[in-house]
Amino acid sequence: MREGPDIARIASLVGDPARANMLNALMGGTALTASELALEAGVSLPTASSHLSKLMEGGLLTVASQGRHRYYGLAGPQVAGMIEAITGVAEAVGPKRVRPGPRDGAMRIARVCYDHLAGEQAVAMLDRLVDKNILVRDDKEIRLGPSAASHFAAIGIDVYTKPRRPVCRACLDWSVRRSHLAGTLGAAILDKILAEKWARREKDSRAVIFSPPGKQAFERVFLG
Amino acid sequence: MREGPDIARIASLVGDPARANMLNALMGGTALTASELALEAGVSLPTASSHLSKLMEGGLLTVASQGRHRYYGLAGPQVAGMIEAITGVAEAVGPKRVRPGPRDGAMRIARVCYDHLAGEQAVAMLDRLVDKNILVRDDKEIRLGPSAASHFAAIGIDVYTKPRRPVCRACLDWSVRRSHLAGTLGAAILDKILAEKWARREKDSRAVIFSPPGKQAFERVFLG
């Protein structure tokens, strides 16, 4: 009976279906109100409220009160990473749904992971950026390469505007089992993709769907 | 209420304190028996057995039957990664009691594995014995070499007294991931080590701690 950080407490928070659905919904990165989360989780409002306060107490969520709305969001990238890790295991051991389904396919290719892009395209992008020495993998960390600032400035992304969070972080991708780019840089790139309308977000889903020209543009800029 | 991989199911497996303790114990990489895990988790053997079958069913554990022991281990690196991610969040959220303890280090170097020696020293010993052709690795089996009988007789071990069990067997060492020596010969060697007081067993632990002169003697006899 060894003691350590209370992993059971955290895991059991995620271990309730209603709460898991809520967290899943919040993985989209946008904060949601209590009512929306109740709907998402398929429970009544009082029940949802109870769950939300438990998640708050557990430190997994943050809340922002705006008027009579309370917007709940994930507490941070670390929490998002944990959810992704659990999802990966569930996917690997889970009873493998017979029909993959078109949405799952789209999710595999590109999806939102908290505030940045995940999926095959995101993994490919990180690979290419490391290949071109714009980013540098250092053991398990990712750092900016010498040409990073100028390269990203050229496409309208300033890598030094948000110094509070690490600029780059690796985030394990559950569908590909390899890392994609997180951190403020990852978030900025997702912003750019959506701002340029290269892709749109599937409604009520984390899937990100590129338009044909948008995909071309993305490949030219990040994979070229 | 969206559908996806059943993350709640996996998380709730980790969400029980007893199971979390077991998984934590298995994070060291060494497979453990049901009894050891029961002790580790602070529950009775039947309770532990129930937890273990749930973890098995959930795909988080693998089991290797060796004789009347069943060694449970984590199902793979992905599971370990998930535990680590959860641990990270738990540590960030709830401070924080950590004592590394000298036991883990000692366990790595030398410990009891059922009735024989395991750990780095045991792996080194088997390597050396094979090197000197006293034992012969044949595929996955280990056989006695030509000089084995005389060599072990010289140090007071008769390799032919207990014919019912295989004299030599390979046993996978979970800390080093290489084989060490099991079978009656392995057991006899551990007996000798303890009888000669070259080492003592740590109380309530599998760790085996050599005294300085004991270690010298061991190295002279088995590694020289």
Added chain:
DNA sequence: CGCATGGTTCGGCCTCCATCGAAGTATTCT
């Protein structure tokens, strides 16, 4: 063969917690 030991299964107890309806607080709209 019979005994000892590691492990699992079974049955019953008991606690915990998810759930919802109803009532209570806060904020905005008119």
Added chain:
DNA sequence: AGAATACTTCGATGGAGGCCGAACCATGCG
């Protein structure tokens, strides 16, 4: 101010699951 909306708290209920002792299999030892 009064009504409507967003959310939380309270109380009661019911079901799920953790727990252990005892009995039951399996393997190894003499």
